[in-house]
Amino acid sequence: MPTASLFEYIGAKIEEPTLTPEELEFFAEHEKVVIIPNFSLNLPSSKLSCVEGTYGPFRPNIPVDVPLYLALALHRRGKCRIQPPPWMASDKLKEVLEEERSISQYFQPVPQYYVEVSKMLFTEARAIFGSNNDVHEVQDLIEELKKVRNSKILDGLRKVSGPITVKLNNLSASESNKIRLLFENSLNMWHQLAKNDKEWQEGRMAGTDTPATL
Numbered sequence: 597m598p599t600a601s602l603f604e605y606i607g608a609k610i611e612e613p614t615l616t617p618e619e620l621e622f623f624a625e626h627e628k629v630v631i632i633p634n635f636s637l638n639l640p641s642s643k644l645s646c647v648e649g650t651y652g653p654f655r656p657n658i659p660v661d662v663p664l665y666l667a668l669a670l671h672r673r674g675k676c677r678i679q680p681p682p683w684m685a686s687d688k689l690k691e692v693l694e695e696e697r698s699i700s701q702y703f704q705p706v707p708q709y710y711v712e713v714s715k716m717l718f719t720e721a722r723a724i725f726g727s728n729n730d731v732h733e734v735q736d737l738i739e740e741l742k743k744v745r746n747s748k749i750l751d752g753l754r755k756v757s758g759p760i761t762v763k764l765n766n767l768s769a770s771e772s773n774k775i776r777l778l779f780e781n782s783l784n785m786w787h788q789l790a791k792n793d794k795e796w797q798e799g800r801m802a803g804t805d806t807p808a809t810l
Contacts (some may be wrong), residue, residue, distance in 0.1 A: 615773050617712075623769065625665035626710035630679040631668070632659055664713060670718050672748050678724050682706055684714065686730070689737040703745060703766040711770045714738050745771060 626648065633654045636642055643652030644666075645657040653660045659679070662670075682688065683706070696704045707713065717724065718735060725731045749771065767775065 618749045620769055620773065621712045621716065624709035624716065625668075626663045627707070627709055627713055629664050629667045629681060630659050631662055631667045631670065631676040632657060632679065633676045649764070664716065668716065671721055678717070678721050680717070681707070681713065682726050683710070684717075684725070684734055684738075686733050686737060689734065689741065693737060693741050693744065696741060696748075700748065700751075703748065705766045706741075706745075706768055708769050710738070710768055711742065746774075749775065791807050 633652060634656050636656065637644060637652060637654040639651065640767050642654050643650050644654065644664070646663075648663075651666065652660060654660060667676065667678050671678055683692075692706065714735075718731070722731050725734050745768075747768075
């Protein structure tokens with residue numbers, strides 16, 4: 597069987613994240629979203645104190661910014677309506693997708709946890725996006741955006757030759773996670789090659805010219 601190139605070796609591992617999807621979702625749960633409560637909180641100032649901050653006041657039909665984990669918890673209990681994030685509007689996604697396709701030199705700015713936030717909202721709060729057709733449209737746009745951006749990442753890595761500085765701006769958390777793994781694997785490979793070369797040189801000097809293997 598032919599030996600895989602270094603790019604093929606690390607490219608085959610692109611789906612093995614250095615952080616688990618659950619860990620990325622944990623971080624994403626702290627992203628802020630807007631909710632419309634349908635209740636009043638029976639606490640001083642009608643505010644809720646959490647470990648990382650205080651949120652509220654919670655009063656019926658008054659919008660309030662809260663972390664995604666709190667919004668989903670209230671949504672499950674029928675205590676609020678979650679407002680779709682502005683960046684998830686179909687018109688906005690179409691605009692970003694078009695620019696992503698037409699401008700190959702760099703990546704368009706996207707929310708750091710757009711992959712995880714969209715997944716959790718589609719899983720637990722699909723109705724906030726409207727009809728089934730509206731939901732499918734937004735889902736398809738985000739999936740296409742992910743594919744285009746991943747394709748640009750891979751295309752950029754294929755063009756890497758020789759010692760260079762790779763600068764990738766506007767990557768999301770999941771995309772950065774994949775890039776870290778790619779460079780970690782490549783550095784590990786070069787470390788192993790250097791180690792094997794040293795062992796071969798030492799063996800050659802000692803008269804035991806046995807080739808090292810990866």
